[in-house]
Amino acid sequence: MDEDWDEELFEAAKELEEEIDLGVPQGMYRATVSGSRIQLVSLGALLAGTDSPVGTMFAEVEEAGVTIADLATSGDDDSGELTVTFLAAGDPGAEEALTRWAGLVGYRRIWFPDRVVDVGNGPRFMDKASVTCPGCRHVWTGGGRGFWIGIMSRRAFPAFCLLCGGDLPQWELLPRPTYTTDCPPLRRRGEGEQR
Numbered sequence: 001m002d003e004d005w006d007e008e009l010f011e012a013a014k015e016l017e018e019e020i021d022l023g024v025p026q027g028m029y030r031a032t033v034s035g036s037r038i039q040l041v042s043l044g045a046l047l048a049g050t051d052s053p054v055g056t057m058f059a060e061v062e063e064a065g066v067t068i069a070d071l072a073t074s075g076d077d078d079s080g081e082l083t084v085t086f087l088a089a090g091d092p093g094a095e096e097a098l099t100r101w102a103g104l105v106g107y108r109r110i111w112f113p114d115r116v117v118d119v120g121n122g123p124r125f126m127d128k129a130s131v132t133c134p135g136c137r138h139v140w141t142g143g144g145r146g147f148w149i150g151i152m153s154r155r156a157f158p159a160f161c162l163l164c165g166g167d168l169p170q171w172e173l174l175p176r177p178t179y180t181t182d183c184p185p186l187r188r189r190g191e192g193e194q195r
C-alpha cells in the first residue's frame with residue numbers, strides 16, 4: 001500500500017472534526033469554489049447569510065470570480081440528494097466542480113436552483129484522491145476500498161490537515177490508470193450493502 005492516508009488516519013480526522021463540531025446538523029455545509037478547488041466548512045451560526053450586515057459583500061466575492069454556496073442534504077441522508085443554494089455565483093465552473101465532487105463523496109443527485117443533475121457513477125475502489133495542504137504543503141493521498149467507503153459514508157473528504165491543523169480543500173481524483181476501467185464503481189449508500 002503506498003497511500004499515506006489509511007483508515008486509522010481517517011478515523012483520527014473524523015474524531016477531531018467531531019470534537020470541534022459546533023452543534024450544526026450533519027449535512028449542512030458552506031462551500032467555496034474557486035477554479036476546481038472546493039473548500040468545505042460546516043455551516044455554523046457565525047457565517048453570514050445574504051440578509052446579514054455583511055451580506056452585500058457576497059456581490060464582491062462574485063465579482064472576484066468566486067462561488068459561495070450552502071449545501072444541504074435532504075432529511076433522509078441516505079437518499080443521496082444534495083441541494084445547492086448560491087450566495088455568490090462568480091465561478092463559471094462551480095456547478096461542474098460541485099457535481100464532480102458530489103459524485104466522489106457518494107451523492108447521487110444534486111439540485112441546483114434551475115436544474116437537477118444525476119452525478120453518474122461513484123468512485124472505483126482502485127481510484128486515488130489527493131490534496132495538497134495549503135498550510136504545510138504536505139500532499140495527502142488516499143485510495144482503496146476502506147478509504148472510499150469512509151469518504152462515502154460521511155459524504156466529504158477530511159477537511160483539515162492532521163499535521164498542521166490547517167483547513168484542507170476537498171480532495172481531487174487523481175488520473176485513473178487504464179486498468180481501473182474494468183473495476184466497477186463502488187455502491188453508494190442506499191444502493192445495497194458494500195461488498
Ligand SMILES: [Zn+2]
Pocket residue numbers: 133134135136137138161162163164165166
Ligand atoms: Zn498541513
